Amino acid sequence: MYDVVIIGAGVTGCAIARFLSAYRGSFCVLERSEDVCTGTSKANSAIIHAGFDAAHGSLMAKYNLLGNRMYPELAKELDFEYKNNGSLVLALHEEDIHKLEELMENGRKNGVEGLEIVGRERLKELEPAVGHVPVAALYAPTAGIICPFGATIAFAENACTNGVEFRFDTEVKGLGPAQDENGESCWVVQTAQGVIRTRTVVNAAGVYSDVLHNMVSADKIHITPRRGDYLLLDRKTGGYVKHTVFQVPGKFGKGVLVSPTVHGNTIIGPTAEDIDDKEGVETTAEGFDDLMEKAGFAFDDLPLREVITSFAGLRAHEDRHDFILGEVKDAPGFFDCAGIESPGLTAAPAIGKEIAGQLAEKLGLKENPDFVGTRKGFPDVKSLPPDEIAALVKEKPDYGRIVCRCEQVSEGAIIDAIRRPLGARSLDGVKRRVRAGMGRCQGGFCSPRIMDILAREWGVDPADITKAGGHSSVIVGLVKDRV
Amino acid sequence: MNTVNLTCIGCPLGCQIEVMMGDDNEILLITGNTCPRGESYARKEVTAPTRIVTSSVRVYGSRTGERMVSLKTASDIPKDRIMDVIRDLRGVAVPCPVRIGDVLFKDVAGTGVDMIATKNVD
Amino acid sequence: MNKTDYDLIVIGGGPAGLAAAIGAYDAGEKNILILERDTRLGGILNQCIHNGFGLHTFQEELTGPEYAQRFADLVLERGIECRLDTMVVSVGTDAEGIKEVAAVNETDGLLRLRTRALILAMGCRERSRGALNIPGFRPAGIFSAGTAQRLVNIEGYLPGRRVVILGSGDIGLIMARRMTLEGAKVLVCAELMPYSGGLKRNIVQCLDDFGIPLRLSHTVVRIEGKERVEGVVLAKVGSDRKPIPGTEEHYECDTLLLSVGLLPENELTVGLGAEMSRVTGGPVVNESLETSVPGVFAAGNVLHVHDLVDYVSEEAKLAGESAAAYVRECREAEQAGTEKSRDRIPVGFSGGIRYTVPSSVDPGRVRHWIKFRFRVGEVMTNRRVVLSIDGESVLSRKRRVMAPGEMEELVLTKKVLDAHPDMKSLEIRIEEDN
Structure with a gap:
């Protein structure tokens, strides 16, 4: 009990x-x-x-x-x-500014501190890459x-x-x-x-x-599953967008957010579509087009060719x-x-x-x-200063063996992700813990090696290793097993 | 009489070659090629097409933890024997070390051709 | 105390890195280090077990591992130092132009090395599904062709039994054959463009030989299956490369292989501050294959994606020789206290050429000849490639056919260059050949 x-x-x-x-x-x-x-x-x-x-x-x-x-x-x-990077809600038209004021008023009642409506000039200072359309923004430093x-x-x-x-x-x-x-x-x-x-x-x-x-x-x-498509851009776009940038709902619809991630990528999303399937995390071409168009209202030259992955999530809308x-x-x-x-x-x-x-x-x-x-x-080789990398590898040599080259994730970190309490059992489990496979090649180089490490650490056959549990096996057998 | 359609591999042009064959499988006419290389390619392809077959097989006892060694037929084999060669390699494993050029299987699938290693595995 | 640990560090021990190191060594500079992230030399060639490599270099047809071993042997014979399992994490230059390389491995921990010259030979990576914006679920069973190649050839695993391939790049075509030979059923190979990106020979011997259809102007519009791929939907695309509604065809399969392009792996190059080409994804280089950062050279797929490894080896040898010359010049400059000047005449191009390597020329640094490599943007027939200096045509070569999938080259000899001592401009263009 x-x-x-x-x-x-x-x-x-x-x-x-x-x-x-x-x-x-x-x-x-x-x-x-x-x-x-x-x-x-x-x-x-x-x-x-x-x-x-x-x-x-x-x-x-x-x-x-x-x-x-x-x-x-x-x-x-x-x-x-x-990271406390702050957020901006952009007004794309003069007539939307009153909506910023309503949001600010609502925020103050809610107890949000530091809210401020900024004009175009201050907006440019805060978010230098902002496009030519936005006229003003609600700045929320606590986001x-x-x-x-x-x-x-x-x-x-x-x-x-x-x-x-x-x-x-x-x-x-x-x-x-x-x-x-x-x-x-x-x-x-x-x-x-x-x-x-x-x-x-x-x-x-x-x-x-x-x-x-x-x-x-x-x-x-x-509960209605409300699906939202997202696009994720390469880390090389890091720094392009500084704040989490929303758009106030206006004549272009609800707008999308463009935000840096804590790992230096840029995220764009979400769309919103109510669906019936509680597992319906299927992305759509229309969703991608919608995101790219709307993100363009906030930024003129967002590096959209740097998309490394896209995904959809479901909000549990009551x-x-x-x-x-x-x-x-x-x-x-x-x-x-x-x-x-x-x-x-x-x-x-x-x-x-x-x-x-x-x-x-x-x-x-x-x-x-x-x-x-x-x-x-988990120690992250990529973000450590040189002296700390040296000390870490000296103590744990596995950390000197880089498996995921895009995100510089070591075998040591992957083993740590597996051996910790509630350790990773799948490729996605490893990815979520230490980011191996999260980078620009999306696991192209490292997934076979991570599969091997998982199989070795759990003492199972590599054919039993999955992408994300269930029937998501990575491989289906051995070569020539049915020729 | 029948016709065989081929794509020439001689150059990026990739001419579509049509070979008209007689009832005794003799070549009656080759058309569509734009150079002599195309003709000789077509002639070979319709009479006795051959291929080098490459694959990999399991190794055991590798000091460096390798699992497979790659190998190839030492010379061309008839194209229609490719799958026989592959089936002959099913389930086999060879001991390490292996050096490039080592004969791993003699007379594979009765083709008279050996399979040789194409990788050093210690 | 020495200012540097090495005269030359080569990042990458694949075909480019090996040939570059050999080139530099044979040009007289012997204090070289190769840093390789994998456990053996040879790079991606080790998993390319098919044959067809080396016709130009060795006049015989070798498999990838054999080709790699020949170069590895040449490196080992010369006693060139290599560190395997070593990942370079950053590179930079100091105020005196010395290059600093930081790398990690299990035994040395963090290595911080100083070198006069640096050769970038990190190769390329495959474009992933994400970069294509293919809609649908994200199940297991979607592999880049190279990942599948590693699983099959190196690990001995079968990634799937019923396979659809998107993209007709050479690796995809090669994998269509490999998967078929290992017992999988390859249903179709779809190509977005109206022509294949792969070599004719591979289309014939990897698809036609096994009755695998090639569907040009087709793409994947949907991936089905929540856990493992259960099917994909292909559709025909119009001239705008957008799917045409109503042309969808469903394929029941457990695997989708992607062979949709290669991208030079240049994160370190960008970190160095080298000028990059948006077309190739690689650094901009001069006739010596030197980047905009003096003493930093690039060769192979990190510079621009090649079709044939033989050309990688040839290009990389030049990078090695150039790096050796640079090291020598540094030494001479230190003694003489003066530096040799540099000239930089840009290489213009037109008529459907997308880029050239090199993109600038210093005539004084060309030794015997200079080889321009370039690609065209679409299939063209009956053309001429014309090279002109200061508006005067000095070289003209007939081409019956040119295709984006096949790299072109044009050789300009030192003799022709010497005949134009005051060269101001140089242009390569493609013209109709009537």
């Missing part, structure tokens, strides 16, 4: 697990795929919103602001990449960017180190209230891997959170467009974290802390005296 079962190892589930691990109890995270951070958390804009956008009084507004304020410290404690994989993995790893159990490839098929041997109420969770009993359940299942919620509550919710958080009225012991779409990544630590607190109160949990709230990230 667990005290808490968290369903979903995305950024929300992992953040809850991490804050929950500060308490004493038995906690388990169930994840349907083979790794943490494989759904909405892995395919988004990777930005920390300032908090001016969400409607005043909404949960989105509240947790956005709280999360925004937590990240700088958390990034240090858990050693993941975060930032993070590595969403890095943050999610850091939360999960830290939770794991502090005693939270993670079960992967464990899809929840059903759940319902029950009673334990003492007649106390509890929950039974049916999974693909058997039945699990727990005193409380947290629903952090992203686009599936309506399915879980509706299993236990008469007060139905409805009909009422707000987060649904906390214990469900007609299902005691069942806690929702549903409808977590933008600014969900920003809000995640605040939601994690809040829900962990609610669970602790409900269950009467005591503090975990052994809790260690810090964790070290």
Whole structure:
């Protein structure tokens, strides 16, 4: 019997697990795929919103602001990449300026600090590459960017180190209230891997959170997967865009954001299309065209020929467009974290802390005296000064063996990604942890070697190594096996 | 009578050559080529096409951890025997070390041609 | 104390790097180091186990590993120092023009080396799916042709059983045959352009021999399969290279191989501040294959993508000889206290030529001849390549056919150059041949 079962190892589930691990109890995270951070958390804009956008009084507004304020410290404690680069919302026409004022007013009510409307001249100073169209912008100095994989993995790893159990490839098929041997109420969770009993359940299942919620509550919710295409540009474009640059919704539609990433790439996106398929992460030619056109309103000569990859993510859009958080009225012991779409990544630590607190109160949990709230990230040869590279390789020679040449990721780092708690089991798992295969050749050179390292470290046949779990095997057999 | 269509490989032009063949498989007419090299290529291709076959097979005992050694037929073999050669190499493994030119398989698939190593593996 | 560790460092131990090192050594400069990131010399040739290499260099048909070994042997015979498994992480120049190379490997940790001359021979990489903006899912089973080649030839793994190939570059064509011979079914090879980017010989011997259709003016418009590729949809493209609605054809397959172009790998070159060509993706070089950074030379696919390794070797030998000459000049300049001046006459081009290598000439530094290499932008028949100096045609060569997939060359002799001592301009153009 667990005290808490968290369903979903995305950024929300992992953040809850991490804050929950500060308490004493038995906690388990169930994840349907083979790794943490494989759904909405892995395919988004990777930005920390300032908090001016969400409607005043909404949960989105509240947790956005709280999360925004937590990240700088958390990034240090858990050693993941975060940068406070600030954001700009561009007005593309004079008549849109009043919308900037409305946004600023909303932001001030939400408690966002430092908001300022800047004219074209100041805009050019802040963002020198900005194109000829924008006339003014709302500048939000508290906005930032993070590595969403890095943050999610850091939360999960830290939770794991502090005693939270993670079960992967464990899809929840059903759940319902029950009673334990003492007649106390509890929950039974049916999974693909058997039945699990727990005193409380947290629903952090992203686009599936309506399915879980509706299993236990008469007060139905409805999540629409809202697909967004993204383009990612080569690191050589780093520095072209300095702030996270939004466009105010205007006569060109909703606009797209153009932002640097913490790794020096440039990201453009997302489009927005409501779909039915909760796995429908299919990119479209129309989406790419749309992104390129709209990005052109913000920047005149964005280096679009430097696209190295494109992808689509799904936002878990709930009909009422707000987060649904906390214990469900007609299902005691069942806690929702549903409808977590933008600014969900920003809000995640605040939601994690809040829900962990609610669970602790409900269950009467005591503090975990052994809790260690810090964790070290993966050393990155590319960003280290020469002396530190020398020291690192001296201590760990594997770090001198570069496997991924584009991102300069060493065999040592890849082994570390595999051997750590909740270590990588797939090519994508390695990629999300240490960026091997994330660069401009997209794994062309290094994927065979990473496959070998994975097979060796896990003691399995290379044919069992997958790109991303399930049936995503990289190879199908041996040469001449069927000639 | 039948005709065989070929793409000449002599130069980037890639002439489409048509070879008209008699009932006894004799060449009646070659058209479409724009130079004499095209004609001789077509003649060879329709009468006795041959190819060098290259592949790789497993090695064992490699000091450097290599898994495969590449190899080739020591000379051309008839084109229609390519798959026989490949099937003959199925499931085989050779011991290390291997030097370039080492005969790894004699008379592969009964073609009378040996397969030789094209890579040094220690 | 020596100001430098080496007179010449060569980055890359593939065909270009090896030939460059040999060229420099044979020109009299022997204090050379080759840095190679892989575990053996030879670069990508080690996985090119098909034959067809070396006809120009050795007058015989060799496979890739054999060709590589011949050059590796020549390097080893000369006792040229090589460090394997060593990745160069940065290069720079100091105020005196000394080049500084930082590299890492397991045994030495971080190496910081100083050299007078530097040869860039890092080769190229394949264009990936992302760079093509192919829509659809992102399942396993999408490989660049070179990755599949490594998996098959070096590791002995089969990447897939039913294969569609996008792009008719030579590696893609070669892999169509390799996959077929290893037991896979190659369904089709689609090419966006109305002509193939590969050699005729490869189309015949890798596709036609096995009945694999080549669909020109076709591209992939959709990739299906959430975990592993389950199918791809091809469509015909119009003259604007955009898919034509209604022409879609579905192929059930588990693998998509991409052979859609090679990109010179020039991150280090950019880091050095060398002037780059937007057309080739490589640095801009003069007749000595010297980049805009004095003493830094480039050769092989890092400079511009070649079709034949023989030409890489030839080009790289010149880079090596030029680097040796540079080292000698540095030494002489230190003794004499004066530097030899440089001239820089740009090479103009027109009539469908996309670029030339070299792109500038110092006539005083040409020894016997200068070989211009270039590519055209479309297939052309019955043309002449004309080279003119100061508006006067000095060289004219007939070409029955020219194609983007086949690199062209034109040799200008020192004798002709010497006849124009006050040369101001030089141009190569393609004309109709009537």
